[in-house]
Amino acid sequence: MNETPVLIVGGGPVGLTLALALSRQGVRSTVVNDRKETTRHPKLDVVNCRSMEIFRQLGLDEKIRAAGNPLDANQYSAIAASVKGPVYTVMRERHLIYQPVETARTLIRECTDGSLPLESMQRIAQMHLEPVLLAEARADPNIDVRFGARLFGFEQDATGVTALVHDVDTRAQQHHRARYLIGCDGPSSRVRNFLNIDYDGTRDLMGELFIIHLRSKAIAGLFPNGQPYWHTWLSRPGFSGLLVSPDASRDDYVLHRPFGPRPGESLEDIVDAALGTQVPYDIVQSGPWRPQFLVAKSFGRHRVFLAGDATHQYMPTGGLGMNTGVTEAHNLAWKLAATLAGWGGPKLLPSYEAERLPVARRNREHVKKCAAAAFESQFQTSAAVLAPGAVGEAARALVAREFEARTSRLYESLGAELGYRYGDSPIIAREEGREPPCDEVAYLPTTWPGARLPSAFRDDGQAVFDLLDASGFTLLAASSARNEAERLTLAAREAGVPLRQVLLEEPRLRQLYERPLVLVRPDQHVCFRGETLPSEPRRLIDLIRGAA
Amino acid sequence: MQAFLGDLKLRALLLATERLMLRARARSERVRQLVDEASHVLQIRTESGCGGYFEVRQGRVRMRFGLHEAPDFTQTWKDGGDAVRALTSRDEADLARAFEAGACRMSGSFLVALWFNEVMKLARPR
Ligand SMILES: Cc1cc2nc3c(=O)[nH]c(=O)nc-3n(C[C@H](O)[C@H](O)[C@H](O)COP(=O)(O)OP(=O)(O)OC[C@H]3O[C@@H](n4cnc5c(N)ncnc54)[C@H](O)[C@@H]3O)c2cc1C
Numbered sequence: 306m307n308e309t310p311v312l313i314v315g316g317g318p319v320g321l322t323l324a325l326a327l328s329r330q331g332v333r334s335t336v337v338n339d340r341k342e343t344t345r346h347p348k349l350d351v352v353n354c355r356s357m358e359i360f361r362q363l364g365l366d367e368k369i370r371a372a373g374n375p376l377d378a379n380q381y382s383a384i385a386a387s388v389k390g391p392v393y394t395v396m397r398e399r400h401l402i403y404q405p406v407e408t409a410r411t412l413i414r415e416c417t418d419g420s421l422p423l424e425s426m427q428r429i430a431q432m433h434l435e436p437v438l439l440a441e442a443r444a445d446p447n448i449d450v451r452f453g454a455r456l457f458g459f460e461q462d463a464t465g466v467t468a469l470v471h472d473v474d475t476r477a478q479q480h481h482r483a484r485y486l487i488g489c490d491g492p493s494s495r496v497r498n499f500l501n502i503d504y505d506g507t508r509d510l511m512g513e514l515f516i517i518h519l520r521s522k523a524i525a526g527l528f529p530n531g532q533p534y535w536h537t538w539l540s541r542p543g544f545s546g547l548l549v550s551p552d553a554s555r556d557d558y559v560l561h562r563p564f565g566p567r568p569g570e571s572l573e574d575i576v577d578a579a580l581g582t583q584v585p586y587d588i589v590q591s592g593p594w595r596p597q598f599l600v601a602k603s604f605g606r607h608r609v610f611l612a613g614d615a616t617h618q619y620m621p622t623g624g625l626g627m628n629t630g631v632t633e634a635h636n637l638a639w640k641l642a643a644t645l646a647g648w649g650g651p652k653l654l655p656s657y658e659a660e661r662l663p664v665a666r667r668n669r670e671h672v673k674k675c676a677a678a679a680f681e682s683q684f685q686t687s688a689a690v691l692a693p694g695a696v697g698e699a700a701r702a703l704v705a706r707e708f709e710a711r712t713s714r715l716y717e718s719l720g721a722e723l724g725y726r727y728g729d730s731p732i733i734a735r736e737e738g739r740e741p742p743c744d745e746v747a748y749l750p751t752t753w754p755g756a757r758l759p760s761a762f763r764d765d766g767q768a769v770f771d772l773l774d775a776s777g778f779t780l781l782a783a784s785s786a787r788n789e790a791e792r793l794t795l796a797a798r799e800a801g802v803p804l805r806q807v808l809l810e811e812p813r814l815r816q817l818y819e820r821p822l823v824l825v826r827p828d829q830h831v832c833f834r835g836e837t838l839p840s841e842p843r844r845l846i847d848l849i850r851g852a853a
Numbered sequence: 854m855q856a857f858l859g860d861l862k863l864r865a866l867l868l869a870t871e872r873l874m875l876r877a878r879a880r881s882e883r884v885r886q887l888v889d890e891a892s893h894v895l896q897i898r899t900e901s902g903c904g905g906y907f908e909v910r911q912g913r914v915r916m917r918f919g920l921h922e923a924p925d926f927t928q929t930w931k932d933g934g935d936a937v938r939a940l941t942s943r944d945e946a947d948l949a950r951a952f953e954a955g956a957c958r959m960s961g962s963f964l965v966a967l968w969f970n971e972v973m974k975l976a977r978p979r
Contacts, residue, residue, distance in 0.1 A: 507883070507971045512945025545953055563949035677963035683952075684959050
């Protein structure tokens with residue numbers, strides 16, 4: 306019998322992130338994954354800003370960036386008749402997101418109003434991200450990685466979970482005993498099925514889309530400076546699609562079509578039509594797939610929780626599939642660690658669902674709007690887009706305007722990425738008064754309880770996020786609130802709760818953080834703010850550790 | 854003659870669709886929820902002006918023949934027969950095929966089309 310504090314079922318990006326996040330908190334885990342190797346399909350093509358902030362906290366940001374799009378390469382999104390042209394417009398300067406990481410870093414460093422993330426997004430294919438996470442997990446003594454091992458079933462009791470796992474080759478049985486089991490086992494989650502938890506939502510609203518993965522050294526030459534744009538949307542009478550280059554330094558491309566080949570149409574016909582010319586390429590794989598807009602009705606029961614695609618399935622418009630899963634893993638990791646360490650109260654783990662289910666639903670609505678926007682931006686495409694002269698120019702300008710107005714939502718929605726809040730959570734100290742707006746597109750920096758702390762830099766250039774305790778709470782206090790900070794520290798110590806004090810002298814930061822006392826959780830979300838502490842600080846500590 | 858028949862089929866489809874929706878609203882909690890939350894007008898028409906619109910407001914659905922002055926989403930079909938074929942197909946991608954082939958133009962909010970897809974999926978007899 307293998308004994309482990311946490312058994313993670315599924316070694317995809319979310320399961321591996323969870324294992325790594327637990328390890329950073331000193332918690333051992335076992336990861337079982339039925340596939341014997343990481344995915345060979347490009348799948349995701351963006352690790353978004355919030356996930357990159359999380360990977361920075363885990364010390365993985367540089368490794369992930371090194372495996373993806375070069376730091377000086379573009380992250381542009383364009384719309385064109387075909388890759389060869391005519392190009393209607395390219396979104397490049399209008400938002401941080403499109404900038405090469407190097408340029409984005411300067412913009413982020415210069416930002417003083419908290420409106421930008423600490424990390425810009427990373428353009429990278431899932432098939433290149435997963436090996437980074439897997440290598441990191443394999444090298445970590447806290448993580449026992451078992452690929453080629455499939456969860457068959459489990460049972461939970463008052464003190465833990467017993468799971469039966471099969472070796473996929475030999476069918477040899479492994480028995481695991483864990484305090485907690487986390488199903489990160491993807492869209493067909495066996496763990497979710499065992500718990501009898503359904504998705505809510507109606508399947509197959511978009512029908513069957515089609516995807517072609519191809520490799521070519523020549524396609525890059527169709528782009529300025531030989532550097533493929535991240536996304537090239539294709540729209541002309543008789544043809545629509547999206548060509549994705551998940552990494553400008555590699556030869557992989559993914560062509561998305563709204564439906565499979567027509568009778569008599571070959572894959573090559575489709576690729577040539579997308580490119581608008583004939584260049585050499587190899588088709589690696591292709592096939593239909595069905596995007597969904599589904600969210601699990603519950604995120605777990607008792608000692609078993611779900612994260613990643615096991616809780617939600619989204620169409621990739623907006624890039625929130627894995628990225629939502631990463632924030633789920635981040636939310637769950639510190640709660641598991643605190644509970645295992647003994648300072649987490651009985652309401653801490655149940656708060657995972659209370660906090661994350663509403664975010665999963667919010668993201669679903671956002672993703673749906675993104676999918677709709679992607680369709681709508683093609684509505685104005687007419688035969689005139691291919692016409693010469695003023696008529697053609699006007700038609701192309703119209704499509705360009707629609708694209709920038711609508712499809713930009715897919716990329717620029719920092720409100721969805723950073724702006725989600727856990728305001729109704731039972732472990733957040735609620736505040737009277739009017740909550741600031743919480744838009745999906747525009748991110749509004751705020752320390753309203755439940756919000757992610759706005760990112761900022763100290764006068765010496767240090768990122769405030771890097772000062773936060775990843776395994777405990779951090780009290781950001783103005784020097785005028787030093788005594789109050791001491792009282793809270795004392796109360797935390799009494800409850801055995803790790804709490805770090807950071808005194809902020811900079812008036813700029815005090816203004817940004819709105820209150821002299823801002824209490825931040827290990828997942829960088831604010832759980833309390835105030836001019837002063839409540840009269841009984843211990844009650845506040847008990848609330849935020851899930852013991853009130 | 855073919856256009857006339859297509860228009861006729863489209864009108865019959867619109868009527869039948871309204872019936873299906875009303876029945877589903879009475880039977881399915883999810884459809885009721887979708888209808889209750891929605892407030893929009895979806896127009897289905899041909900280029901020649903035949904068609905109708907579904908007005909969904911305050912928990913009610915009603916179909917009217919004719920053209921609405923400000924629909925939230927419009928499908929304009931070259932031919933009523935094509936519209937009927939695509940709209941009765943169980944393959945959701947048929948609408949995208951028709952759009953790409955130029956058989957149908959669309960304007961307005963595609964979210965309304967997604968709403969319609971979902972209601973029809975739940976409303977159609979399996
Ligand atoms: C074309 C496409 C583009 C996408 N683009 C993006 C994007 O840009 N951004 C984004 O965030 N997301 C994107 N996604 C979604 C992203 O790929 C998924 O959200 C992500 O893979 C989810 O990760 P996961 O770890 O939750 O699940 P998975 O990646 O599905 O991993 C689950 C793992 O569990 C294993 N497993 C399953 N059952 C068992 C069992 N019984 N026992 C043991 N192991 C088991 C599986 O083998 C698998 O390795 C895209 C998806 C597609 C298809």
